[in-house]
């Protein structure tokens with residue numbers, strides 16, 4: 115089992131050691147818009163009013179990327195799976211039983227649509243025992259400034275939750291579990307390519323729920339694609355800017371508020387009681 119937050123910290127440390135500069139923070143670290151000179155992208159403007167210039171700008175904003183770059187309509191969409199976290203008290207007999215020495219990382223029926231897609235991990239060192247469900251990946255379609263609907267990620271950091279003004283609707287923000295973000299493409303492959311008709315702009319996105327495992331290697335591929343190296347490799351071809359053809363897409367995306375996966379159309383349970391008293395079989 116790989117621990118995502120520690121992996122990201124390690125990647126941050128390595129990049130810093132090699133001279134990469136990072137700007138964090140809600141204002142200074144948040145891209146507000148792309149910055150143009152004519153039709154050429156020359157960097158980004160951040161929320162703190164600063165402009166950061168670049169010869170090549172790479173948008174890699176996960177589920178936020180399709181909202182920031184509407185040209186991705188039909189190719190990528192933000193979706194959300196759900197996760198429940200149980201806190202196991204140290205004095206509970208479950209502490210040992212669900213610990214990593216006794217309990218496996220597991221998954222069940224991952225490719226069986228809504229009736230499957232359940233997975234989980236042993237409890238961690240702080241007692242968190244995590245069960246995830248990605249059989250249905252929900253969407254949060256909201257009308258954007260250009261009049262079109264796009265699924266828009268909402269997290270506990272989103273202004274909508276903080277200021278109580280809830281354009282996202284009360285349902286998601288009162289979600290009893292955690293919703294976590296994916297960026298699905300219609301064919302489950304990434305999108306790592308230059309953006310057509312936008313000189314100076316690339317995307318590296320479309321993780322489709324499986325990009326973490328490439329953390330150690332994906333950077334090399336992004337640089338190769340930026341520099342046009344070995345562009346005939348199958349992976350590079352699969353990650354090109356593209357649109358769904360005649361074939362049935364792997365993921366149906368952009369169904370909007372009329373779609374059955376739109377959170378606006380999902381009935382959420384307020385309280386769930388585990389009435390039965392099942393006997394553990396493990």
Ligand SMILES: Cc1cc2nc3c(=O)[nH]c(=O)nc-3n(C[C@H](O)[C@H](O)[C@H](O)COP(=O)(O)OP(=O)(O)OC[C@H]3O[C@@H](n4cnc5c(N)ncnc54)[C@H](O)[C@@H]3O)c2cc1C
Nearest residue numbers: 143144145174175176178294295319321323324325326327
């Ligand atoms: C619960 C869960 C379990 C998963 N399990 C696995 C697994 O077992 N194996 C696997 O391979 N993958 C897994 N994934 C998927 C994997 O985590 C994603 O595919 C991967 O993180 C996508 O990477 P990314 O860099 O494209 O986007 P992200 O990791 O989402 O990173 C995008 C970053 O952009 C930032 N950002 C957004 N908007 C802006 C802005 N305007 N300005 C500045 N920054 C911005 C965000 O804050 C974020 O830090 C899982 C995902 C989840 C949520």
